Amino acid sequence: MTAAATLDEVCVVACAEAWRGDGEILASPIGVVPTVAARLAKATFEPDLVLTDGEAYIVANPLPVGRPPEHKVIEGWLPYRTVFDVLWAGRRHVMMGATQIDQYGNQNIACIGDWERPKAQLLGMRGAPGNTVNHPTSYWVPNHSRRAFVERVDVVSGVGYRRAAETGESATRYHDIRLVVTNKAVLDFDTPDHSMRVRSLHPGVTVDEVSEATGFPLVVPEDLAETRAPSDEELRLVRDVLDPSGLRTSEVK
Numbered sequence: 001m002t003a004a005a006t007l008d009e010v011c012v013v014a015c016a017e018a019w020r021g022d023g024e025i026l027a028s029p030i031g032v033v034p035t036v037a038a039r040l041a042k043a044t045f046e047p048d049l050v051l052t053d054g055e056a057y058i059v060a061n062p063l064p065v066g067r068p069p070e071h072k073v074i075e076g077w078l079p080y081r082t083v084f085d086v087l088w089a090g091r092r093h094v095m096m097g098a099t100q101i102d103q104y105g106n107q108n109i110a111c112i113g114d115w116e117r118p119k120a121q122l123l124g125m126r127g128a129p130g131n132t133v134n135h136p137t138s139y140w141v142p143n144h145s146r147r148a149f150v151e152r153v154d155v156v157s158g159v160g161y162r163r164a165a166e167t168g169e170s171a172t173r174y175h176d177i178r179l180v181v182t183n184k185a186v187l188d189f190d191t192p193d194h195s196m197r198v199r200s201l202h203p204g205v206t207v208d209e210v211s212e213a214t215g216f217p218l219v220v221p222e223d224l225a226e227t228r229a230p231s232d233e234e235l236r237l238v239r240d241v242l243d244p245s246g247l248r249t250s251e252v253k
Contacts, residue, residue, distance in 0.1 A: 005230045007183065008033065008252040010202050011142075012238055013230045014186050016041040018138040018179045019093060024048040025135075026078075026086050028094040032251045034140050035065050036243045038095070043237055052078055062237065066247045090174035093136040096128065098180075100153040101139060103195050103216040105177040107132070107158030115155055128157035133164065136176040143253035144182035149214040161194035183253050185210050186227055191219050200227040 015037030019027055027049050029038040042049040043062040053059045053069075058076035063069045078086075086092050099122055100108035109128060113119035131137050137158060141148050156163060164171040179199070180187040186199040197219030198210060207220055230238065238248075
């Protein structure tokens with residue numbers, strides 16, 4: 001009998017679920033937990049998912065994070081210049097981080113404070129604007145707090161639902177903010193006005209805890225579910241194959 005799942009393993013499975021039903025598209029996970037999650041999805045319920053080795057090869061077999069793989073089953077070549085051909089066609093689903101995220105899915109990874117004189121410089125815009133208007137995007141936020149879930153982001157890096165709608169058809173053709181996974185819950189925007197709602201709570205977490213850690217009102221459905229636990233096979237893959245060094249634990253608060 002496999003030992004009970006830990007919080008980091010629940011988060012891995014919750015992130016993996018973001019790619020369920022995607023089929024043959026490029027998964028682009030950013031961070032340890034999303035990377036383990038994407039590889040878990042491909043190894044179990046989403047075998048057609050396209051994954052790279054983190055460099056330029058498309059690989060078929062699940063590779064471990066944080067250590068050189070013993071072998072790669074190479075299916076194709078995806079150099080950096082060709083990623084944009086996939087990106088612009090909507091055939092990619094990225095899971096990014098978010099230093100700040102608001103009620104309608106606007107994300108900030110650029111800076112904290114005023115744009116001209118920021119208190120803290122972060123990553124910059126990076127690919128967030130292009131990602132969010134060209135293909136599905138999900139977010140992994142390992143520390144669910146009012147510092148991250150804010151009423152208004154300081155800078156819009158990733159484009160949320162209202163901002164995309166205001167921009168017009170060119171920004172909404174492929175726009176799809178799929179899931180936000182945190183160390184407390186899974187959230188989505190499946191509401192009439194695309195405001196954030198609680199999709200599921202991780203085991204032992206209450207609605208009050210999530211609400212208190214969020215800087216804006218959340219939509220809470222009556223039939224609120226608990227985030228599903230990993231199966232024995234998923235736990236085996238995570239612990240023995242995909243992340244035997246346990247790097248995922250350092251990312252979950």
